Structures are given as C-alpha cells and as structure tokens.
Amino acid sequence: MLSTGHDDVISSLPDAVLCHILSFLETKEVVATSVLSKRWTRLWDSVPLLNFFAELSDREAYFRFNEFVYSVLLAHKTSIKRCTFDILYDNYHLAHLGFPNVIKWINAVVQCGVERLYIYIESYDNIFKLPISILSCKTLVVLDISTLTAKGFSSVRLPSLKILRLNETNFLNVQDLVLLLAGCPILEELLALHLEFDSDDSLTYQELESLSLNKLRIANLAGTICHFPLKALHNVELLDIEINKVYRSFDDISTFHNLTNLRLYSNNCNMNLLVKVLKHCPNLQNVELKQGSAIGMVEDVMENWVDPTFVPQCLSLQLKTCIMRHFLGQESEIQFTRYILKNARVLQTMKIHCGEDLEIEKELSLCPRASSTCELIIIQ
Amino acid sequence: MSKTVKDAIETIPTDEINSISLSLVRSEILTKVIEYCKKHNSAQMSDVDLMDWDVEFANVHYTTLFDLVLSANYMNINCLLDLVCGKIADMIKGKTPGEIAKLFDIKDVSTYEEDN
16 A cells, blocks of 8 residues: 655645645545545645535435535634635525525634635525624625525624625615625725615615715626615725616715726616716716616616716816717717717727617717817727 | 745845845746746736736646745745646546546555545
C-alpha cells in the first residue's frame, strides 16, 4: 500500500494552499478527497467554504443529501467563512419535509460566524421562509438569497453587511423591506430584483424620509414595483429603477449628486417626468431608458410633450450616452429625443433600439445637435 | 501585485535596496510569475482577452502549476494564486479518488470504503 520513497508533489503543498484549492470545489468533492491519504483526511473539515448543490426529486436522494449536510456541518472544525445552499426540491412533498432541516443548517452556519451566505432554494410553491437568525448575524458581509419569503421578523441588525442581493423575495409590505434595509447601516450594494409585496400599503412621509443608506453606491431595483424611499438612494453612483405612476411628483425628491449611470424601466413613458428626473442628477453621464418595465408590459399612453423651460445641468455638462430601448416611435418619445439632441452639449452616443418597421432614422438624423461629436445609432 | 515584495519595499529604506531576496522561488518559475504580473498590470488587454490569456497561461503540466502555487503563495499574489488554485481544482473536479490519485501520483491511497 505505501511506497515510502516517493512524496507526491501535491500532498506536499502546505495546508493553507491545499485548503485554498479545495475551496473551489463543491463540498461533496472536498469530502471525497479525504480518502486520498492520511494527509488529506485531516484537511477537508478545515476548508472554510461550504458549497452544497442538489436537485432532489426522489426520497433516496433527499435522505442521502440530508445526511451528508448534517455530517459535514457536525464535523466542521474551523469557522465557516462562506456557505452556499443551492437546492432544488423537485417534489412538493420533499420540499415540506426538507424545509425544517434547511432552517437548522442555516442556523448552524450563522452560529459559525459566516461572512458570505448564498441561499438559492427552489420549490414549486414558495414555502421557504428566511430564517430569522440570519437577520441578527453580526459577521455577515454578503447575503444573497433567491425565491424566499421574508416575513415575520421585527428586528434587523446586520452591522457588517455590505452586499445584499434579493431575487424574487416576497415581503408582506414595503415597510418590511424598509425595516430590513434600516438594519444594514454600512450597505454598499443593493440588488432587489422582482420583489413582491402582499399588500399595497404605502409608506408614510416619516417612513419615506427616515431611511438613510449613506454608504450605498450601487442599487438595482429592476422588476420591483413599489414606492421605494428614494431618499435612501441619494449617494448611489449606479442605479437601476422602475419609474411608475407612484413617483408622480418629482419635485420633492433629493438630488443624486454621485449618480453617473442610470437605467430606468418605465411602464408608461411619461417623457416629461424623465426630464424632471434628469434635473435631479447633475452629474449623470450615462442614461438608459427601457420602455415596458422589467416585467415586460407596455401600457398604451396618450401624452402631450411640453417643451421644458429649463435645461438640466447634466445635459449641459455631463451626459455622454443616451440609450433608448423598445422605442415605440410615439410623438412624445420623438420630441424627447429631439430635446436631448438639441441640449446635450457633450453627448457622444444616442442609441435607439426599435422595431424593424419603424421609420424614424430620417426624421431624427435631421434634428439639430448641440454636440458636434454626437453619433446617432438606430438599431432595428 | 506581490504583497511580499510590496512589504519588503515598504520596510527597507530605499537607499539600501539592491535586491529583494526571493530565495524560495526558482528562476524559471519567477520568469513566469513576472510574465503574469506584467500582463495584468498593462492596461492593454480587454477583460475577455485577459481571461483567455490566463487560461493559456495556466495550461501547463501540474508540477509547474504546483511551483506556481507555491510562488504565488510565498509572494502573496492573490489573483495568480486564485487562477492556479482554480485550475488545479478543475483538474480534481468530477474525478473519483482513484482517478485523482493516479493523476497526481498520490501513492498512499487509503483502502477503506468511500462514505458518501
């Protein structure tokens, strides 16, 4: 069994390096290496990263996976820096059986001082609730969750959280979302995609004003239709957001001083509102407008364009690119495009994506342009 | 890019530096490491091209990979360390313990049953 003369090179690498290599593997494979030799046996439970992937459609696979996860968590000796649960319960019954176990696993990992936690759990009916223990985890720096329900929590304390990614998360109402964000004082990046709310309760004026996320630099709220407290986003540099009828009056929102890149999803292309938005973004360099929100609906809108009496500062000094997607060729859209071309002094690119049968190229290329280097690109 | 070199430069007064001792790194490997650092510091290549270059760079015999891993670890170059560790991990992925042992010439494979 043993050949004492040869020392295979890989096993002579230092522990820390071997653990680093193992950290790129699924936990299942890491455990498998423990049989390679005595040297490897004592390594696998020191790898500070755990990745659990499974697609469970029958009972046997389900029980084996459960056993595996429990045994790994029990054997683990060092603190867990990063943990991923990526589980598909392809069977309604198994999902209900599995749910309490998942809660226990997550609680265990939270107690081990986890810093980066990724939870993607899919099942037919969205029964998986976010374990409350996560919301008071002092060590958490990154939290990335998909298709979970976040309900029944009342206090959130995430003093180290810098990155929060929520995908298709279900909340009771916007107040709960605000409560969650209020517990993340040093948040730098927020992804809140396709969030759903049980009720339409709007925030009070107090609630709208109170949330402040001073360190937030990146916010992506595509697909989330609600009256989000915009004041909380006042320091962001990159923003993706749905503009809907809720933000009717833009006069009282704060100015986005650091915003350089803005992507707007709009369901009813109120182009006059758009100009108002630009007024609040003095340093905007790149703007993109997608008609029909991220959810994909486009409402028919009759609207009269009114030539604005002011020129937003970003148009005069900063705006370099303007991209318009799903351009329908409506009169207000054309007038808006003409307005931008006429006033954007440093514009380099105006790019318009529209249907093949739309004949706007001639009309738009004749519009006067404030910027001599501006290129008009129409993609059909 | 190398934290070890950076620390050395910062702690020794500049007039006294003639050379920084990297005694644990063989010259052929050091050449490759320098090649990596130069490529990643120049702003010439696009991200996609740089990724392709990295794949080519790491496409070497595993003994060279291990030398690179040790050097990157010793010189504290995190991105190179990740690249090479990732490549070694790729070589391990999807293989049974028996196949891994054969690939890396591990001679002390235990004979008890795998448990998972």
